[in-house]
Amino acid sequence: MKVVTETRPLIVRETRFGSWFQGTDIWVRHVLNAAFDELTGLIDQRRDSYPVVVDVGCGHGYAFRLLRDAFRPQRLIGVDYDPACLAAARRRAAADRIGVEILQEDSASLSLASTSVDIIFCHQTLHHLVQQDQALDEFHRILKPGGLLLLAESTKVFIYSWNVRWFFAHPMDMQRTAGEYLQLVRRHGFEFDDRHTSFPDPWWSYADLGMRDWLGFVGVSPPQKPSCDGCVRR
Secondary structure (H helix, E strand, C coil), rough: CCCCCCCCCCCCCCCHHHHHHHCCCHHHHHHHCCCCCHHHHHCCCCCCCCCCCECCCCCCHHHHHHHHHCCCCCCHHHHHHHHHHHHHHHHHHHCCCCCCCEEECCEEECCCCCEEEEEEEEECCCCCCCCCCHHHHHHHHHHEEEEEEEEECHHHHHHHCCCHHHHHCCHHCCCHHHHHHHHHHCCCCCCHHHHEEECCCCHHHHCCCCHHHCCCCCCCCCCCEEEEEEECCC
8 A cells, every 4th residue: 555645834935926025115114013013012011121032933034123122132033934034034134233043943843942032023924834833832832931922913804805815825724813813822821811912904904905995985894803913921
């Protein structure tokens, strides 16, 4: 008997358009920066400095400056699985003159020591992963007691919209609603309440990219939350 098996990829690689888009001003200003402002506003009693900060799924590295300026880490680490993203992240860190340790690793199997990290920043990454449960186990493992996970995600209603499916690539069977993401995070030992979650409704989450609002019509909100931002504690 012969058995043919196929190993599923750990992530679904982004399309060429998606990779390009993550380097645009629209992505940086309206997606990344907006989510970062939302997330930092959810932190209770924010400290002046957090010694070790990790950007999981760092992509092109545009969050490095935000993380450095907001949290003043002694050690800033960027993690990604895609060699092209890591090369772009190194260029961005050099251009911004930011000292960053760049690691090519799977989010579901991190080399960082247990209870060694103060903050994990995970922006628009989890919905690309096939092993979401294992990744969250790793996040919980490496965070110090009381450490923070800053998680920003697009939800199922957005990922399933026609324009996203046309231009971007995702593991469609892994997509979740906002409520399902919250349950997933809680299931892996993180603690939070309503004060630490937000459900933004940005213009880019609409199928028409907010054109109805730009033209003066009354917008129609998606039937489900298109995104979910949260600051959760280990």
